[in-house]
Amino acid sequence: MSSPIRQCAERASAPGSAPASASPKPVAASPGDRWRGLPSPLRHLLLAALGLAAVTALLLVTGDLTALRVAAVGYTMLAIAGLQLLVGGSGQVSLGHGAFMMIGAYAMALLVLYQPMLPLAANLLIIVALSVVAGIAVGAATARLHGPYLAGATLILAVGLPGLTHRYHDLLGGSNGLVIRTAGAPPLLQGLVSDSEWKALVVWTAVVIGLAALATVSTGRLGRRMRAIRDDETAAAMAGIPVGATKVVAFVIASAAGGLAGGLQAYVLGTATPSTFTLALSLTLLAGLVLGGIGSLWGALWASVAIVYLELWASDLARALDLSRDAENNLPIVFFGVVIILVLRFWPLGVHGALQRVTIRLRSREPR
Amino acid sequence: MTTTATEPLLSAEGVTVRFGGLTALDDVGIRAVPGTVTGLIGPNGAGKTTLFNVLSGVLRPTAGTVTWKGAPPPGRRPHHLARAGIARTFQGLNLFPMMTVLDNVVVGADRLAAGGPLSLLTGLGRHHRDERELRSRAMAALERFGAAEHAHQLPATLPYGVQKQVALARACVGEPEALLLDEPASGLSGGQIDALADQIRDFGRDMAVVLVEHHMDLVMRVCDHIVVLNFGRVISTGTPAQIQADPLVAQAYLGTSDDGAADPAPTAAPAPAADSAPDPDPGNGAAR
Numbered sequence: 039m040s041s042p043i044r045q046c047a048e049r050a051s052a053p054g055s056a057p058a059s060a061s062p063k064p065v066a067a068s069p070g071d072r073w074r075g076l077p078s079p080l081r082h083l084l085l086a087a088l089g090l091a092a093v094t095a096l097l098l099v100t101g102d103l104t105a106l107r108v109a110a111v112g113y114t115m116l117a118i119a120g121l122q123l124l125v126g127g128s129g130q131v132s133l134g135h136g137a138f139m140m141i142g143a144y145a146m147a148l149l150v151l152y153q154p155m156l157p158l159a160a161n162l163l164i165i166v167a168l169s170v171v172a173g174i175a176v177g178a179a180t181a182r183l184h185g186p187y188l189a190g191a192t193l194i195l196a197v198g199l200p201g202l203t204h205r206y207h208d209l210l211g212g213s214n215g216l217v218i219r220t221a222g223a224p225p226l227l228q229g230l231v232s233d234s235e236w237k238a239l240v241v242w243t244a245v246v247i248g249l250a251a252l253a254t255v256s257t258g259r260l261g262r263r264m265r266a267i268r269d270d271e272t273a274a275a276m277a278g279i280p281v282g283a284t285k286v287v288a289f290v291i292a293s294a295a296g297g298l299a300g301g302l303q304a305y306v307l308g309t310a311t312p313s314t315f316t317l318a319l320s321l322t323l324l325a326g327l328v329l330g331g332i333g334s335l336w337g338a339l340w341a342s343v344a345i346v347y348l349e350l351w352a353s354d355l356a357r358a359l360d361l362s363r364d365a366e367n368n369l370p371i372v373f374f375g376v377v378i379i380l381v382l383r384f385w386p387l388g389v390h391g392a393l394q395r396v397t398i399r400l401r402s403r404e405p406r
Numbered sequence: 407m408t409t410t411a412t413e414p415l416l417s418a419e420g421v422t423v424r425f426g427g428l429t430a431l432d433d434v435g436i437r438a439v440p441g442t443v444t445g446l447i448g449p450n451g452a453g454k455t456t457l458f459n460v461l462s463g464v465l466r467p468t469a470g471t472v473t474w475k476g477a478p479p480p481g482r483r484p485h486h487l488a489r490a491g492i493a494r495t496f497q498g499l500n501l502f503p504m505m506t507v508l509d510n511v512v513v514g515a516d517r518l519a520a521g522g523p524l525s526l527l528t529g530l531g532r533h534h535r536d537e538r539e540l541r542s543r544a545m546a547a548l549e550r551f552g553a554a555e556h557a558h559q560l561p562a563t564l565p566y567g568v569q570k571q572v573a574l575a576r577a578c579v580g581e582p583e584a585l586l587l588d589e590p591a592s593g594l595s596g597g598q599i600d601a602l603a604d605q606i607r608d609f610g611r612d613m614a615v616v617l618v619e620h621h622m623d624l625v626m627r628v629c630d631h632i633v634v635l636n637f638g639r640v641i642s643t644g645t646p647a648q649i650q651a652d653p654l655v656a657q658a659y660l661g662t663s664d665d666g667a668a669d670p671a672p673t674a675a676p677a678p679a680a681d682s683a684p685d686p687d688p689g690n691g692a693a694r
């Protein structure tokens with residue numbers, strides 16, 4: 039138990055462990071120090087810009103179909119990063135994260151349908167505000183619950199919320215959900231980027247800004263308070279940390295990230311349906327987080343890539359093997375489960391923990 | 407050596423705590439005066455940790471009042487008291503296991519930092535300047551407690567004596583005015599206890615220290631004033647010399663021939679009880 043966990047904590051305390059882009063590893067001492075001297079919001083925004091540039095480059099070399107998948111990786115990553123702050127950061131397990139994505143998605147659909155003149159940025163801000171309100175309501179109600187009780191309470195949310203679409207059929211469209219049309223690339227860039235590439239870029243812009251905010255929170259005082267509460271509530275309280283309030287704040291930040299991710303999903307896919315936001319989604323997000331590595335925001339990247347692509351590969355495989363329709367539908371789930379079991383068996387800290395170990399080994403081999 | 411005439415910083419008066427039908431504390435009072443060390447002793451199950459939990463806000467008394475600087479405390483929850491300047495250590499240390507030693511201590515300094523969420527997100531204002539300040543404070547505290555070389559390790563990887571020093575550093579880094587020490591000497595060797603005695607005397611110079619301890623020679627060496635509890639009642643108070651001379655105290659610890667058989671807390675002789683078992687007080691939320 040000790041050695042991987044020690045690595046995890048060392049990573050958490052290492053100043054360069056910011057997400058969203060390449061880590062500044064082989065820099066000489068003085069630029070490294072200068073880098074660390076920057077205020078952390080600026081540092082994370084620079085990393086975010088770098089990450090966005092990397093995604094843009096990726097979009098330029100790949101095709102139109104990949105763009106939608108890249109966008110899917112983006113919003114899934116944001117949702118998982120929010121969950122990472124909640125579960126890995128503050129130690130609260132939520133099974134209702136998909137419900138907040140649903141709130142975001144339906145808010146986006148309703149805004150596009152009923153307030154078509156609002157710009158996308160305004161829609162996203164409204165969605166974040168709405169998710170914050172929902173997060174406060176749920177978080178305040180569940181702040182006194184621990185472990186499995188909290189998971190159970192949030193489970194109700196994941197199971198119950200999709201049912202609202204049937205209850206308010208006229209407004210929310212029942213099981214068919216809502217279909218919206220969102221604008222593609224602006225006329226100025228018409229020849230340069232396709233509509234889906236544009237959407238992927240918009241998604242990733244919002245995602246990297248969200249990730250930069252999450253990373254700033256996570257490395258700042260708030261993140262440390264959350265980790266202290268996760269480790270020992272009594273000791274944290276006796277150090278002057280308001281335990282209940284901090285837990286609610288963690289919940290609210292996670293729901294804001296989830297809501298924004300859901301809004302972006304509706305923007306890309308053009309639909310919001312209840313079948314997208316089932317309990318399975320919440321469980322998949324949590325499983326993905328464990329698979330990617332619970333100790334770091336980087337884990338969210340591997341998790342989202344795994345969630346989007348494993349399903350794809352599994353269906354490709356099923357088609358290649360010429361399996362029946364039922365088998366094809368269920369193979370992705372089996373595939374995902376097997377991968378999680380294997381990863382946890384061999385890399386208990388997830389993909390990111392494994393990568394961390396490899397880099398540590400490589401660096402220790404380098405003569406200094 | 408007697409209690410000075412200064413006003414107590416932190417005091418409890420007439421405190422009664424009942425857990426259902428069990429009376430853990432019955433009309434107990436204690437006063438922590440700045441610049442002194444107050445000892446709180448008694449056999450296992452006497453209610454020492456319960457009184458500690460009341461003083462630090464973990465437990466609300468059934469009756470009685472806690473006074474901080476002559477007024478009611480600024481809030482009823484532990485973090486209110488902690489932010490006002492009451493720090494405590496725990497019997498079970500309660501270090502944050504997944505955080506580095508440095509981060510553990512930085513958390514202890516939390517009350518000194520300013521700068522809210524807006525400052526955190528924008529990088530303007532005091533948040534990030536104060537964060538650097540907290541880290542250097544924490545580093546200085548680790549130097550002072552001789553654990554600086556372990557700053558980037560996890561607590562569980564350190565020897566127990568060093569972990570104790572980290573816990574003390576975490577309690578002291580926030581510059582508290584009152585310091586509650588819950589059995590700081592348990593599990594330490596003789597030499598370590600001597601060093602600890604010097605440290606406690608040192609804390610007692612600028613803080614009001616309350617010490618719960620089973621090591622009688624340590625208590626007698628460092629305390630200015632001692633309160634003895636037995637079965638949730640104060641049976642004796644006074645200077646170490648007065649306490650040592652009090653027959654009631656010896657009776658509480660050793661029992662007497664006439665009513666000794668009825669004593670449900672047959673503890674070891676007070677002097678060298680180095681390996682004292684964890685206190686079975688009810689409501690001891692701090693135990694490991």
